[in-house]
Amino acid sequence: MAAAVFRRGSYLWVVFDRLQETDLTVLRRLGGDVVRDVQQMQHTQATVIRILTESSYNPGVRREGLLWVVDLMPQPLRAKVPIPVKVQPETGPEAHILFDGIEGGTVLSILDPEVGDEMTVVPVIPVGQGVTPARIYPDLELLATVQGIALLSRIDTLNVQSSRNGIEIRASGAGLRLSRTVERAETPRESFSSSIFDIKNWRRGDDYLLEKRRLERDVLAAGNAAARTAPRLALARFEFAHGWGAETLGILGVLAADDPALLNTPAYRALRGGGNFLMSRFEEAVEDLSHASLADNDESALWRAAAEASKAMPEAQAPFLRLHAPLLQDYPSVLKTRLAQVGAEAALAAVDESAAQHFLEMIRAQTDAPQAGILHLTGRYNELTGAFDAALVNYGDVARGTDRYYQPRAALAQTELQLRLGQIKPAEAIKRLDRLRFAWRGDSFEFALLKRLGELHLAEGDHGQGLRVLKTLTATYPEHPETPRIHEIMQAAFDRVYLGEGKEKLSPLAVIALHDEFPELTPTGAKGDEVIRRLADQLVAVDLLDRAAALLDNQVRNRLTGLDKTKVGIRLALVQMLNQQPQKAIDALSSSEGPNLPPDLQLQRRHLMARALADLGRTDDATQLLQNDPSTDGRMLAAEIHWKAKNWGEAAKALGGLVEPPPPGQTLPEEKAKHALDLATALTLAGDERAVMQARRLYLTPLQGTTVYDAFNLITSNGDNTPINPRQVAELAKLAEGFKSFLTAYRDKLKQGKLSDIN
Template identity: 45%
Template sequence: MIRDVRSLGLTLLLALVCAATLLTRAAPAWAAEVSAAAHDGYGRMVFRWDDPVRYTVEIRNGNLVAAFDAPIPNSVASVPGRLPAYVDTVRVSPDRRTVTLPLKGDFTLNVFTLNSSVVVDLRGGPDLDPTPAATATPAAPESIRVRTGSHDGYQRIVFDWPRPVDHTLSRDGRTVTLRFDRPARLGVDAIQGDLPAGFGTLTSRIDGDTSVAALTIPPGAEPRVFTSGPKVVLDVTTPSGPEPRPAAQAPEPPQRPAEPEQTAEAPGAPESPAPSVPDTAEATPPAEGAGDGGTGTLTPEESVPDPFIGPTDGEVSILQPGPEDASGADGVDRTPNPAAMDAVAEGGPALAPGAEDAAADRLTQGPGGGDEAASPRGSGGGQVVSLGFSWDQPTAAAVFRRAGYLWVVFDRFQEVDLGLLRRLGVGVVRSVEQVRIGPNSTLVRMTTAPGYNPSLRRDGLLWVVDLMQQPMRPEHPINVQPQVRSPVGPRLLLPVIEGGRVVPVRDPELGDQFFVLPLIQLGHGVFPERTFPEVTLPVTAQGAVVIPRSDRIEVRSSRSGAEITADGGLTLSPEDNRLQTLATLGEGALQEVFDIPGWRREDDATSFDDVRKDLQYAVAMAPASRRGPARLELARFYFANGYAPEALGVLRAIAEEQVEMVGTPAFRALRGATQFLMHRDREAVDDLSHPSLVDVDEAAFWRAAAQSRLGQAGLQAAILEASGGVLENYPPDVRIPLALVAADAAIKAGDDLAANTFLESARDPEFNTTHDEAAIHYLEGNLFASAGAFEAAIAAWKEAEIGQSRRHAALATKARLDMEHRLDLIGTDELIAGLEGLRFAWRGGDFEYDLLRELGDLYLDEDRYGDALRTLRLAASYFEDRPGSEELTERMRTVFDTLFLDGAANDMPPLTAIALFDEFRELTPTGNRGDEMIRRLADRLVSVDLLDPAAALLERQIRYRLRGLDRTRVGARLALVYLLNRQPSNALDALDKTRFAPLPETLERQRRHLRARALADTDNVPAAISLLENDSSEDARVLRADIHWRDQNWAEAARALAELVPPPPSGDETLAEKDAFRLIDWATALTLAGDETGASLLRQRYLDALDGTPFRDAFDLVTATPEAGLIDIASVGGKIRQAEKFRSYLTAYRDRLREDRLSAIN
C-alpha cells in the first residue's frame, strides 16, 4: 500500500514537472543566424540568438564541440566554406542542439558573449594572403579604451582617442548616441559592471567610416559631451545632480537585470587598479549649461586611471540574463543589431588584441573624494544609522541576511560592545547579539526595521555598516565563475583579492552549517543569488556565503581568489553534464554503463574458463582501433563474475594504451564499481563522480554507496533510496553487499522503511555467506535500537558476535556493551574491560577510532589520567589525517593542564606525576603557562626531596624554554637543587651557563652566595671566602661561618659566628632561639679551637641570659672548664655532638623549602 501511494505521488509529480516543462518551453529561443569569417591568425564564428541561451564550447579530441539549449539553424553548414583552413565538415546532433566541427590543426579557443550572441574564436591559424598591390586593404580599425567613474551628481565616461576626432551627440528619449567620425573598436565591455543602477548597457558598433556608442540613461538625466585634448568625455548628470532637467515623457527607470543561474561566467578579469597617473592636459571645467554638442576640457585632477576587463581564453558556459521579449521592462528595444554582429564576425576581435595585458585604470574618485569615504551612500529616504566595528589590524568582513537576521561576520575575534550598537541603531536596530562561532571569528546578528538594508564603508581599519531603506545588494557584484575544467576539477571561482579566512558557521535557528567568506575588498558581494546543484550563494552586501547541499563541499580562500570545490568534482549544472555525457558516449559497447547480467555471459554454453579464453583471444587479435572495446568486454566479464582485481588490471591497461576511453561513462562506471568492490572507496567516488555519469542512476547508487562507507552514510541515504531500484537486476553476489551498505545508511538516517527494504534485499539464504549473515544480524540490532527495542537489539547483536565475521562481531560486541551500560546492566569498570578486549579485535577505520575515543572518555571519568592520555595519543597518531583528529590533541592538552596547572596531579604520588609529565612532555604549553607548570612540578619534587628529577626538569626548562633574566633566575634554583643534592660541580656549571647582566641586586647576591658555597664544597675555600670578602649581609656572615666550620677552621668560624650573636639582653630577658643556637655554635668553635679563655668569657657574659631555656645545659656543657689535669670524656663527646649539630647555610635553605616553595627563593 505504501509503495502504491508513493508511486501515485511520483506519477502526479512527474505530470506536474512535464506540464511545467511544456509551459516553460512554449516560447523557445531560436537562433537568428550563424556567420563565420577568417582573419589574420584566427577564425571567428558568431552564433546569433534572439534571446540569451545556455551553452558549452570546448575542444575535445581534435573536434570543436558546441552545445546549446536551443536548436542550431541550418546556416551552420556554411562554416566550413567560410573557414576552410580551420574546419573540415559539420556534424549536427539529431536534436539540433550540439554541433561538432573536426578541426584541421592545433588551435586554441577563445569564447565570449556580446549581447545575446556567442562569439567563438579559433586562434593559431594562418595569416591571410596579402592583397595584391592593385587592391589596397583598408587598415584594421583601431581599439579605443573606454573608462568610467561615478561622481557627485553625474556619471563620467571617457573615450581615450589617441588623436582628436570629430563627434556628434544625439538623443532619442532615454537613448543617447555618440557618433565618432572614425571607425574604431570601442572597449565598452570593460565598464559594463561599473555603470550604476538605472543605466542600460553601453553598446558600440562600427557603421561604415564611423563608430557609434549608444547608452540608455536614467529618467531625468541629461547628457553633455566635451573634450580634453584628444579624449572625448560624456557626462550624464543624474536627477540628484546639481543641474537636473525634466525628461520629456521619459519611461520608468530600467530595473537592473537579475543575473541568472550560470554554469560559467562571461570572460573577465577581476579589478586590479593601476597607480593613478594624472593627465597632463590643461583643463578647465565644462561651461555651465553646455548643450548636447558642446565642448569643454577635463580637469587634471579628474583624469585618473580606469579599469579594463577583457575576454579570457578557454571554455565558457553562460546563461545570460534577458527580458521576456526583445524589448525590456524599460521599453528599450534590446534586439541585437545584426550589422553589429556581422561586424564582430567580419571586423576582428570585439576587444583590442593584447588588451588583456594592458594597464588598467579607473575613474572612481571625484575631485577630492576617495573610494572609501567615510560617509554613507545616498538612501531611498528615511532614517540612516551607522554601526561601527573598530579593529587594530586589517580584518575581512561579510554582511548578509539569513533567517530574519542581518549577519555581520569578521575573520578575527573581539568582544563587541553590544550596548554601543544598540545606542547607535536606535530606531532601526531592534535586537543585537554576539554569537560564538570560534576563537578566530566574530559574528554579530541583529534584527532591523522592515526595508532597512546595509551599505558598507571603511575609514582606516574601521568598518562602518550604514542601515537605510534600500534594496539588499552589493556595490560590486562578484563575478562567480563556474569552471568545468580546472587544476582541481570542476569548481566555482570567485575572482576576489584580499579574501579573509573561510568561517564555518552553524545557524542557531536552522541548525544547518554553511561557510562565510569575508572580504577586505569594500562593497564586493554576491548579486543576484546564484544556485547550483550542490551549493547556493545567496545575495550579500559584503563577502560571500556558501550554503552546501552536499557534505562534499569545500571552500578555500587564497591570494588569487576563492574557490568552491567538492570531493570528486563539483556538479555545476545537470544540463551541462548531460551534454557532456552525450558528447562522450561512443558507439557500440561504449553506449552501455551497467549490464551486469549480460556481462556475466551466463547464457553461454561454455564454461567460465572458455569464455575468458575467448575474450582474451579477442583482445590479442583485435586491431589497434578495436583493442580498447575488446579489453573493456574482458574487464566487464571479470567484474560481473566477482574477479575485481583482474578487472582492475585490464582497466589499467586500457588507461595506459587507449587514453581516449578514460573519459567515457562506460569506463568510469566500470572502474568506479570495481574500486568499490575492492573497498577503495575514495577512488570509487572519484570515478563515479565523473560529469558523464551525473544523470546515471546506477552510477549515483554506487557513488552514494562508496561515500557511505567513507563516513557519510546518513547524508547518502536519500540518494540510495531514490536509486535503489537498480539492485533488482543485479546478481546476488553484487546485490547483497550493496544492499547492506544502503541499509546501514538508511538506519543512520532514521529511515526504517528503507532500511527494512534493503535488509530484505540482502537476505538470500541460498547465497548469503557467513559474513553476510553476521552483517545482517548486526544491522538488525542497530535497527531495533533506533526503534527503542533494546532487548531485541541486544539479542541480534549477540547473534552477530557468534558469527564468522570478525569485523561485525567486533561491531556488535561494542554496540551491545554500550547499550548494556546505558541500561545499567553493567558498570563502568565492566564496560572498560569489555572495550579493552576489543582493542585488537578489528583494527582501523571508524571502529578503532571511535573505540579509542570512548575509552579515553571513560578513563577520564574514572580519573585514570595516564590511561586516558595514552589512549587519546594513540587515536590522534593513528588517525592524524582524519577530520576532527586535531580535537583529540587539544583534549590531551586540556587534560595535561588539568593535571599540572589546576592541581589534579597533586593527588598522585610525586614519582608518578613526574613520570607522567615526562611521558607527555610535548603537551607542555608554550610561554608563561608552560613555565608555571614546570615551576609547580619542580616545587613539589623538591619539597619531597626528589632532587634528581627536579634537577632534570629545570635543566630542560633552561635549555629549551627560557632566555634572559628568567633563565638566570631559574639557573639559581637549579644550582641550589644541585647543592642540596651534594653536586657542587653541577651547581657551578648551572651558574656559569645562566649568566646574564645586569641583574637585580638581590638575585646577583644570591647567585654569589650559591657560587661561594659550591666552591667551598669543591675544596676551593680561599676562592669562596674571597667572593664574600666585602659582603656584610647576614646570609654572607652565616655562609662564611658555614665554610670555616666545614673546613674545621675553628678560630675563623668563631670569629664569623661572633658577628651573628647579639649582645646579652638586659634584665630578665633571654636570647631568642635562633640567637641561642648561634651562641652555642660560637662557644663550640671556641672550645674546639682551644680558646678556653674566650669560652670562659663567653660563659660569664651569656650564661644568665639562658636561664630557664632549653639551651642552658648545652651551653654549660660546652663552656665548662675541666678539672686541671683531668679529661672529662663525656664532656668531650658532648662537645663533638654539639659540633655536629651546627646549622649550616644549606640547613637554613632546607628549612625555608619545608615552609615555602623552591620558586619562592628568588
C-alpha cells in the first residue's frame, strides 16, 4: 500500500491508495491536544484522512511492519528523502516532469473542501520520499510533501501517469510550460499581461508636497467639471502611488459624482480597489478588483489576491501571490512593503518556506519597512523552520514593543509557541489571550484570537466560557468563511456535554445553566430528543420539577410519536405527580396513550393513573383500575389508596396477597417483613382481632431477627381482649403515618438513578 502525506494550510492530509474504514475515535485520542479534528473524506478508491492540527506540528513518516505511522512533532515540513524533480526538456512539445525510479501508486483526484479545488495525489511506496520544497510552474503547482506527490493543475489537459518505474506529468497535445518556475520568483515583470498601474510615473518625483500642489493647481485651473476629470484622476493616482488610500478614495468619489460613466472603466475600478486595499477595506477591494473589465489583467489580480488573503484563509492565495511577486519589482517601498507583507503571511500560512523567505528578503530591502513587522515575520519564519528559540526571541522583542499592529500578533504567536513547547500551562495561555482581546479589533487577527481562546476554554473543561467566546465570535463575524466551522466546534462541545464524555464533568446545575444560555445548540432529531431526555434527568435530580415538566410536555406534544411518546408521557406523569399536579399527570397519560403497548408500560400507566385519581379524591375510580391487578406494585398501590382513605379492611385485603408465610425455620426477607407489619397494623386498625391473632401465629416466629419484630409483637399482643395500652396506641399511629407510599418508592428509585431509567 502506497502513501502520501502533506500539509495544505491548517490541514494535514494522509492518503493511502487502498480504500478502508478508519477508526477516527482512536486517531483523535492518539492526537491529543495537537489534533483538533479528524475526518475521513469520501473517496471511491482511496483512504483519505484530513486532520486539523496545530500549524507548527508537522508529520514524520515511518513503517512498523505493514503499518504506516505518522508522527506529529514541532518540526519543519520536509521529506527525509527529497524526490528529484527532473524537467525534460524545459520547453517544447515534449516538455514534461519526471520523477524517475520512484515506485508510485494509483493516481488520485481529491477535492479540497476548504479551498474548493481538486488536488492530484500520487502515493508512493518508499518511506520518507516526498517533494521538498514546493514548486510553482505556469501549468501546475507541486505541493511540499513528506511522503508522495501532490499537485494542483492550472490546465485541463494535465496528465499524470504512475508506474513501478516512476511518475510522469505531461500535458496532452502539447508540452508543459515549465520555464517560468517561481521557486525564487525571478520571473521578469514583462512576462505578465499589460500593467494597469503605472506607479513609477504616477509618483512624479520624491517631493510629495511640491508635486501635490502642482496637481491641485491643475485641477483648479480646469474650466469645468469635464475638464477637471483628467487632472483629478492624475491627483488620485499620485496619492495612490504614495500609499495614501483615504485621499485616493476621496478624490475618486468626487470624480464619480461628476462623471458616473467612469465607474465601469478598468482604470477607475482598479484604482478604487487599490485604495480600498490600502484602507483595509478588503471586501470592497475584492469587489472592485473583480470587475469584468479587469478579468484579463495580472496586476489587478495580484491586488485582488492580496485583498482576499487579508480577509481570510491567506494560504489559499499563497501560490498566486508567489507566482505574481515579480510585479512588485518596480513598486515604491510603501506599496511593495505592504503587498510583500501579505505575501509573506500567506506563504507562512501555506507552509511555503521558499516563498516566505523571498517575500521577507523583499521587505528587508526596504529602508522604511516597519522593524516590528520584519521581526514578527522573521519569528514566524523561524518557527516554521524549527528554530523555536530564535522565534521566541523575535516574538518577545515585538511583544514588548509599542507597535499597535504587530505587538498583539507577536504576543499571540509567542503564547502559542510556548504552549506547544510546554513552557506555559493552558491556564496561563488563556490569561494572556484574554488580555489581548481588545488590543486589536475588527479583522482576521481578532477572529483567530477569539477562536483560539474559545478552543482553549473548551479544552480546559470550561464549556460555558468557551461557548460564550465562540458565540461572540460568530455574532461579530457572521459572514466570515470560517464561521460555519466555529458553529461546528460549538455544536460538538455542546454535544459532548450532553451526549458524550463531558456529561460527567459538570454538576447538574451547570448542565442546566449551559442549556439555558445556549438553547440554539440543542440538535434536531433523535440527538435533540436525547439531549432533552438527559436534561430532564438533571432537572429532576435537583428538584426543578416545573422546568422538567415543561421540557417533557413539549416533547410529548410536538416532537415524539409512537412508543417513545408513550414512554416520555409516563415520565411526564410521574414528574407531575411528584410536583403534586395529579390532573396534569392524568392529562399527560391521556395525551400519550398508544395502541399495542408492552405489558410493562401498560402497568406503569395504570398505576400512575390510579394514584392520580386517588389524589383527586376519586378513590372508587382508582381502585376500580386496580381491581384485577395481581402485580406486587398494583397490590401495594391499592393498599396505599385504601390506607389513605382509612379503609383498613380493604387495605388489609390488598396487603394479604403480598406476604406468604415462609417454610418452617426460615426468616422473612426484610421487605416481606415490612409487608407483614403493614398487614398487622391494618387488621388492628380495622378491629379484626381474629385476623390479627391469625397473622401473629403465621408471622411472629418468621419475623424473629428482623427490624420489625418488636413492633409486630407489640401490635399483635392484644389477643386477650385487654385494653390497648398507650404505647400500642402511639405505635399504631406511627405505623399508620409511616406507610411507604407509591411515590416514595419512585423517589427512592430517582435517588439511585435517573428519571429516564424508569422505562
